Amino acid sequence: MEPSAYTGKNAAEARDMDAVARFYVKCALWLGAHDQVFVDAYFGPAAVRDEALMVTVPPDRIAGYAADLLATLDRIDPDRLEGAGRMRHTHLREMIRALEARAGILAGESTTFNAETEALYGVAAQEDDPAWYDDLHAALDASLPGNGDLPVRYRAFMDSFVIPSGRLEPVFAAAFAESRRRTAERLPLPAGERLEIGYAAGEPWEAYIRYLGDGASLIRVNADLPVTVDRALAYACHEGYPGRHTMRVIREAALVRARGWIEHAVVTLASPLATVAEGAAVLGEEMIFPAPERARFFEEVLFPQAGFETADAALFDAVVTASAALNLTGNARVARGYLGGALPREEASLLLQNVLLLDPKAAQARIRFIEESRAYPVALNEGYRIVRDYVGDGPDRWERFIHALTDPLLPGELTSNDSP
Structure with a gap:
């Protein structure tokens, strides 16, 4: 059974960031079922959460859905959006990229700790200094x-x-x-x-x-x-x-x-x-x-x-x-x-x-x-x-x-x- 009939590919037809965001939320909730520390809070519509949690979606599939959503965003030209829309487009992209990276790690993809830090948090770990303390x-x-x-x-x-x-x-x-x-x-x-x-x-x-x-x-x-x-x-x-x-x-x-x-x-x-x-x-x-x-x-x-x-x-x-x-x-x-x-x-x-x-x-x-x-x-x-x-x-x-x-x-x- 497919977890939802509505995927990132469907959203691409509508060029709809609301649809992208809604499906991203479901992906995050699915991933939270595998990673107990991933979702810190959810306070959106109960219907979205309930629909998502009706099924269990494996991490590799979640990573695939995230890739679909990123492809969707690529089809939305941020230059044609107003200021708040451009900001939303940029932030959604980074949120989905982090989701994709975390799902990939849980699916068994190999990565270095430094690459993981960059992908998930957008920062680099400091180089070691034996005298820092x-x-x-x-x-x-x-x-x-x-x-x-x-x-x-x-x-x-x-x-x-x-x-x-x-x-x-x-x-x-x-x-x-x-x-x-x-x-x-x-x-x-x-x-x-x-x-x-x-x-x-x-x-x-x-x-x-x-x-x-x-x-x-x-x-x-x-x-x-x-x-x-x-x-x-x-x-x-x-x-x-x-x-x-x-x-x-x-x-x-x-x-x-x-x-x-x-x-x-x-x-x-x-x-x-x-x-x-x-x-x-x-x-x-x-x-x-x-x-x-x-x-x-x-x-x-x-x-x-x-x-x-x-x-x-x-x-x-x-x-x-x-x-x-x-x-x-x-x-x-x-x-x-x-x-x-x-x-x-x-x-x-x-x-x-x-x-x-x-x-x-x-x-x-x-x-x-x-x-x-x-x-x-x-x-x-x-x-x-x-x-x-x-x-x-x-x-x-x-x-x-x-x-x-x-x-x-x-x-x-x-x-x-x-x-x-």
């Missing part, structure tokens, strides 16, 4: 109390700031409330948007967010796992405000509902558009809590809520700043070395312990994450770097940040000489 280790060594082994000192320090289970709710509530307030001062939020925070137990994850559509997100925090106080604020900013939730609420309203661009109703984590979107979400915490305001928020709000000594807030903030940079860049470099074949699994685990300062259990969990998400850590690191450099520190930095956060953009659109 020296300055960050030096900053941590100077900040952390005591002497001796840096990983041991770092882990002992961070363990002292694990939020007691009975205080999780007030700490998270305060972090999300303040991140929302600060975001709304800069960026009007659509009416009716809402985010629910809940708590679970017995799960392998620390926390997750699910965008449900119609302006609503659900966040679940695992009350069984240790969560340090900085993670509460990182989740609030990256997953909530001004991060993923804010981004999806605005894009659903502006792109899916107002323009009818259904391709943006399926959020995939393998796309050049995801590179910029995820980079903007990471940068969000720095935008609404610039130094030294984050340290002050720790001292005045989150530390008292968690029951910690407020005198330690500035030191804690300095340690978190260095370790966050260490992890963002380090995850990308370990992924490139391990998945690219230059770094055996055991050496990758030791690198995570000795350089990123993880304990052995956390290092193994990080390896599993890299195996599952593959080039995503590279996209996250490069996306952050691209958006940070684009935003800059000029008087229009908030205008630029909002542009990167709310508009669908490719990496090249922020790095070109004529970017706004």
Whole structure:
């Protein structure tokens, strides 16, 4: 049984980008049945999802359908489209190319890690530099109390700031409330948007967010796992405000509902558009809590809520700043070395312990994450770097940040000489 009577070849007859987009969504949903991390959210028409999921389509066939859709777009002359239509044509092409590449990999096609990163995310992995972490280790060594082994000192320090289970709710509530307030001062939020925070137990994850559509997100925090106080604020900013939730609420309203661009109703984590979107979400915490305001928020709000000594807030903030940079860049470099074949699994685990300062259990969990998400850590690191450099520190930095956060953009659109 064919999965649908409507394929890219049919769409070519109508020269209809809406038809291309609708079939692309079905292809993405089909691929999501084989790749559990490919589709991060879907908030389009239920009928489209239900029709797609009535059947199972193998990856090689999905790759073939993607090739059909690209051929369709080749028959649509972008020069005959108005500005928004040209942008849509360009973005659809890159989204479909990433889908084709991912489907091909799942179908058994061989590729290098660097080629995979370029095809899926539109960026190149950084070349290795053995001394990349020296300055960050030096900053941590100077900040952390005591002497001796840096990983041991770092882990002992961070363990002292694990939020007691009975205080999780007030700490998270305060972090999300303040991140929302600060975001709304800069960026009007659509009416009716809402985010629910809940708590679970017995799960392998620390926390997750699910965008449900119609302006609503659900966040679940695992009350069984240790969560340090900085993670509460990182989740609030990256997953909530001004991060993923804010981004999806605005894009659903502006792109899916107002323009009818259904391709943006399926959020995939393998796309050049995801590179910029995820980079903007990471940068969000720095935008609404610039130094030294984050340290002050720790001292005045989150530390008292968690029951910690407020005198330690500035030191804690300095340690978190260095370790966050260490992890963002380090995850990308370990992924490139391990998945690219230059770094055996055991050496990758030791690198995570000795350089990123993880304990052995956390290092193994990080390896599993890299195996599952593959080039995503590279996209996250490069996306952050691209958006940070684009935003800059000029008087229009908030205008630029909002542009990167709310508009669908490719990496090249922020790095070109004529970017706004």
